[in-house]
Amino acid sequence: MSDEQRPKQSPFTRKKLTPFLAHEMIYDYASRTLEPERRAALEEFLETDQESQALLKNIQNAQSYVTKLKALSIEPQILAHLLEAESALSLGRRYSSWREWPETLRWSITAITLSAVVAGSVALVPWSKLTAKKTQATDNVEVAQLAQSHPDDAEQVAANDEGSGDEPLDSAADEESSGDDVAETGDGTVDADDESDVADETSGDKVAGLAPAAVIIPTPAGTPPTPKAPPELLDRSAPSPFVAFFFPPAPKATPKLEANVEATLQPTPVATPMVAEARPTPKPTSTPTPAPGTNASAQVVMGETADTHDKRDAKAKGLVYRAFMTLSDLDEIGPKITADIAALGGEKAGDVELGWKRDAGRYYHFVLPESNEKKILERLQVYGPVRISKDPHPRVMPEGQVRFILWVESASQ
Amino acid sequence: MVSAEQARDIALFFLLSLLDQKQALQAAHKSIAQLKGMKSDKASPSPSASDITHVLHQTFEAQRKALSRNRPTDMSDVALRFPAGTDFATWQKFHRQASDAEITAVVLTKIIGFTEDDVASGFNVSTGTMKYRVAKGMRQLGAVLSKTETRGSV
Numbered sequence: 001m002s003d004e005q006r007p008k009q010s011p012f013t014r015k016k017l018t019p020f021l022a023h024e025m026i027y028d029y030a031s032r033t034l035e036p037e038r039r040a041a042l043e044e045f046l047e048t049d050q051e052s053q054a055l056l057k058n059i060q061n062a063q064s065y066v067t068k069l070k071a072l073s074i075e076p077q078i079l080a081h082l083l084e085a086e087s088a089l090s091l092g093r094r095y096s097s098w099r100e101w102p103e104t105l106r107w108s109i110t111a112i113t114l115s116a117v118v119a120g121s122v123a124l125v126p127w128s129k130l131t132a133k134k135t136q137a138t139d140n141v142e143v144a145q146l147a148q149s150h151p152d153d154a155e156q157v158a159a160n161d162e163g164s165g166d167e168p169l170d171s172a173a174d175e176e177s178s179g180d181d182v183a184e185t186g187d188g189t190v191d192a193d194d195e196s197d198v199a200d201e202t203s204g205d206k207v208a209g210l211a212p213a214a215v216i217i218p219t220p221a222g223t224p225p226t227p228k229a230p231p232e233l234l235d236r237s238a239p240s241p242f243v244a245f246f247f248p249p250a251p252k253a254t255p256k257l258e259a260n261v262e263a264t265l266q267p268t269p270v271a272t273p274m275v276a277e278a279r280p281t282p283k284p285t286s287t288p289t290p291a292p293g294t295n296a297s298a299q300v301v302m303g304e305t306a307d308t309h310d311k312r313d314a315k316a317k318g319l320v321y322r323a324f325m326t327l328s329d330l331d332e333i334g335p336k337i338t339a340d341i342a343a344l345g346g347e348k349a350g351d352v353e354l355g356w357k358r359d360a361g362r363y364y365h366f367v368l369p370e371s372n373e374k375k376i377l378e379r380l381q382v383y384g385p386v387r388i389s390k391d392p393h394p395r396v397m398p399e400g401q402v403r404f405i406l407w408v409e410s411a412s413q
Numbered sequence: 414m415v416s417a418e419q420a421r422d423i424a425l426f427f428l429l430s431l432l433d434q435k436q437a438l439q440a441a442h443k444s445i446a447q448l449k450g451m452k453s454d455k456a457s458p459s460p461s462a463s464d465i466t467h468v469l470h471q472t473f474e475a476q477r478k479a480l481s482r483n484r485p486t487d488m489s490d491v492a493l494r495f496p497a498g499t500d501f502a503t504w505q506k507f508h509r510q511a512s513d514a515e516i517t518a519v520v521l522t523k524i525i526g527f528t529e530d531d532v533a534s535g536f537n538v539s540t541g542t543m544k545y546r547v548a549k550g551m552r553q554l555g556a557v558l559s560k561t562e563t564r565g566s567v
Contacts, residue, residue: 023552024548027547027548027551027552028544054559055552057555057559058552058554058558058559059555060555061555061558061559061562062551062552062554062555062558065503065554065558066523066524066551068498068499069429069499069504070524071496071499072425072429072494072495072496072499072524073493073494074421074424074425074428074492074493074494075492075494078424078438078492079417079420079421079424081442082420082423082424082438082442082445083415083420085441085442085443085445085446085449086446086449
């Protein structure tokens, strides 16, 4: 028989196993991981080799021994102690997450952080400056801002503000202090303290603490614009510059002295520059933003510092309207205003006549039937923008009558 | 996160391979702490068998240096509970005859139950080497057992 005709046999069957190879394979044989061919060869070898048989028996005994050792157990206390083992790395990993921190530690850190933030804010924030700024901010609140027609006009407005505060109203105080006024003719209850109080209120800067509410009455359509106004303001197609009445959070001052002013806002297509100031109100009841082209009534509240509030609260029970205008052709319009007042039943309320001329302005102190209150405003705004405020006053007017103090400044000045 | 079963395996390994209770528990404590500090996957927070054998190998090597080779066994306050019919003296004799590599290989694969591949990976040796160590250790343990049986029969 040739080699090609013989069946293929494994190399292990061709060559008899040596004891060394057999001993090395006995463990795998006992573990049942030996290949079938090798297994057959090893079994054939084991039949004749006693040393290999003893070795196989030893390994089988060892396997049964280690199988018993698998059932070894450890004391539970020792095991529990081992499970609590921690290293710096494991502790760092464990506490790397905020949620893994002990609850007491988390709350402690939170409390300390909050305390530090509060203490830092108390120590570092300049509360005195903030309080001063807040007081200033609440004293004067810009109700509406209109574009200035010309820098000179702005200066003029400022000058008029000062002038209206000092000169004419001082004169008004002088006039009122003369004792011949409407209040006295009405009920005759004005005393010397009231007169001095009136003088305080009517003296320009001294009244700053009592910032009045302001109502802007724009120039009605058809009023010729100021010659110095820039071209963009002369554009009649431009929307009304009225923005909104702004009511910031209510101050803590007592609201008893607050007075409401209702006035009709009649925006005009012609932008007339004007700046007004008002105190905030704690309870705004009117629409804060009047729509352009529509009438809107605004409730504006006056305010003052808390100190003066208490002082005036006992005295100021009446009201007085304070109006201010700036007109370019005052010599021509002044008599017309006097005529309008007279036409609506207005009478002078002091010693001086209506339209009393002082420096470059005209002074009108008059009493008017309450029913004509809106009419006089409508007539005045025909001549130009009117800034009007309603101030508390110790003098109480008879029912159905209102008192006006109008100062008209010449724009040429 | 190390489970109680893994902690038991770790303690058993050191107790059987060091035969010194104090040193073994210190090594187990150290190994468990080290395993807790290792990064773990979110899918399987417990350390893998390969990681465990790697840590056990490192700790064993460090701890073994503190112990003399032919020291007396210090297992007076035995933490292990041997099952009935198990002779601890046989293991002590095996411990004196086998090498550290063979002892650790037998303990990890045959008693604790790790696969030879995992143990080889943790010990940084080939699987064949690990198989050889296990086989040699089992032959020696069998030889110790046969001698014990012979003396018992005599």
